[in-house]
Amino acid sequence: MAYDEIIDHYSALARAAGAGRVVADCGQDAFERGGFGAAGYDELDVLPEDAVRASLGCGNPVAVAELRDGETVLDLGSGGGIDVLLSARRVGPAGKAYGLDASADMLALARRNAEQAGATNVEFLHGRIERVPLPDRSVDVVISNCVINLSGDKAAVLAEAFRVLRPGGRFGVGDVVVDGEVDSLIDGVVDGVVDGVVDGEVDGEPDMARRASAEQRIGCVAGALPVAEYRESLAAAGFTGVRVTLTADHGDGVHSAIVQAAKPAAGPGVEVRPMRPDDADQVLAIYQAGLDTGQAGFETVAPIWEGFDAARLPHLRYVACDTGTGQVLGWVAASAVSARPVYAGVVEHSIYVHPGCQAQGIGRALLAAFIAAAEDAGVWTIQSGVFGENTASLALHQALGFRVVGTRERIGRHHGLWRDVLLIERRAE
Structure with a gap:
């Protein structure tokens, strides 16, 4: 009709x-x-x-x-x-x-x-x-x-x-x-x-x-x-x-x-929603701010949007926004770990919160929404690598069910120093 x-x-x-x-x-x-x-x-x-x-x-x-x-x-x-x-x-x-x-x-x-x-x-x-x-x-x-x-x-x-x-x-x-x-x-x-x-x-x-x-x-x-x-x-x-x-x-x-x-839960004045293309500039700025701390990853320069977009699954992308201004405060996204069908339900995620907005529950809201969405999609394992010195990230992930499954010792040089990476994962319940 x-x-x-x-x-x-x-x-x-x-x-x-x-x-x-x-x-x-x-x-x-x-x-x-x-x-x-x-x-x-x-x-x-x-x-x-x-x-x-x-x-x-x-x-x-x-x-x-x-x-x-x-x-x-x-x-x-x-x-x-x-x-x-x-x-x-x-x-x-x-x-x-x-x-x-x-x-x-x-x-x-x-x-x-x-x-x-x-x-x-x-x-x-x-x-x-x-x-x-x-x-x-x-x-x-x-x-x-x-x-x-x-x-x-x-x-x-x-x-x-x-x-x-x-x-x-x-x-x-x-x-x-x-x-x-x-x-x-x-x-x-x-x-x-x-x-x-x-x-x-x-x-x-x-x-x-x-x-x-x-x-x-x-x-x-x-x-x-x-x-x-x-x-x-x-x-x-x-x-x-x-x-x-x-x-x-x-x-x-x-x-x-x-x-x-x-709808994903969030603290006062914050909303978690799917990432959109018009979030690109703010997402990449937060990415760069995280890399500048020296504790977020081996990269030193955030990719351009086309590279970011191509490397990550088109679903399982979320941002946390200020409900008053619309400003993006943090983001989470996932990449496939392998093209082999046996790993279809295994993804690697990244989560970044603006350095000026940390310790406000934003990372927890983002990660909780991501986990729920991943389980809805049938993902059975979420994994990532974290520097051991990034204690805030480790604490956040462990609070939401991740566990450390191993250490890759001296896996890469970062600013002239050899760094260890802790492998963390969360299995679907």
């Missing part, structure tokens, strides 16, 4: 629900058998009937969002407001629940439901989930229920979710997905691509005939991503700790699923 057709479709369903009719987003039999709508909720007695009637989701994201008192939550594609109202109850009077929807009819229905429920800590916003009308880092949790699959620009949706979340914020949505891997394994990391190979079988789009059959039978399947692609899209947006749990099998390779992830 085109965007305008989607809005018209859901606006008509909102009007029907408001008129007291039972609505379904798919064929009624498929809707009921598949657990769509209000079937997954156990708190319906506290909600207005119109909110329950207008529930068109494919799960109960509120049940897995782990909402806490005082938090702010955003529901992308909030429809008649069922998840917003349930979220508002969980975050309590000190918290707030936002609902965002592109249908004016759905918003009108949701506002009537909120008034009927006596909910005062809710606000419904008119807009698209690809352009959320909220400031950066303004919510603690993003939820959604069978809506993201309808977007024609899912990368924009996930980027917006990442943007509005505070560091450490959580992403927990119900959605429709198609055949793909659930347990993350890596294949092709040397090329910088997670191909999703499980037990020798390669993920991919489901057979087109099967998918067409599913879309004809269950209209709300249109636009669903393969599981592996969903995971990769979340990682590209900057999320870590990605989990996809299949909750119902609708046949023809179609599943309902709960999708969970997190």
Whole structure:
């Protein structure tokens, strides 16, 4: 469906629900058998009937969002407001629940439901989930229920979710997905691509005939991503700790699923996000500042960006930024250790923090985010070499599970002196 057709479709369903009719987003039999709508909720007695009637989701994201008192939550594609109202109850009077929807009819229905429920800590916003009308880092949790699959620009949706979340914020949505891997394994990391190979079988789009059959039978399947692609899209947006749990099998390779992830945690005034090409000058300046200390590596001059970019995997690159100025405070990136397939899950990383920003938790936030992202990608060993005199780096790595596995004695000359290098590694848990 085109965007305008989607809005018209859901606006008509909102009007029907408001008129007291039972609505379904798919064929009624498929809707009921598949657990769509209000079937997954156990708190319906506290909600207005119109909110329950207008529930068109494919799960109960509120049940897995782990909402806490005082938090702010955003529901992308909030429809008649069922998840917003349930979220508002969980975050309590000190918290707030936002609902965002592109249908004016759905918003009108949701506002009537909120008034009927006596909910005062809710606000419904008119807009698209690809352009959320909220400031950066303004919510603690993003939820959604069978809506993201309808977007024609899912990368924009996930980027917006990442943007509005505070560091450490959580992403927990119900959605429709198609055949793909659930347990993350890596294949092709040397090329910088997670191909999703499980037990020798390669993920991919489901057979087109099967998918067409599913879309004809269950209209709300249109636009669903393969599981592996969903995971990769979340990682590209900057999320870590990605989990996809299949909750119902609708046949023809179609599943309902709960999708969970997190924005990397960081200290006050700091955000960890994926490295971008426009970070190049600041990244290289920090690289050079680290080399100038004489304790960061054998190099004396940082490479140009083209050399830096070519030598490192295109994923698993993060920067820590000042949220007020946007200044890059530190970075972490990884390189493949070998082109041999047997080493596909082994990477070597580098982490640099601006000398003026050390001992502020920036390195720890960067390294924690990198470890989580690496494990999501199926990396089983992270390794590096550190000068023994670089005690701060050794302490940081050991605090996050690295161990010294050996010493390469007098391996190279640096400023006229022979230096030892300690080999450190961290194995996936």
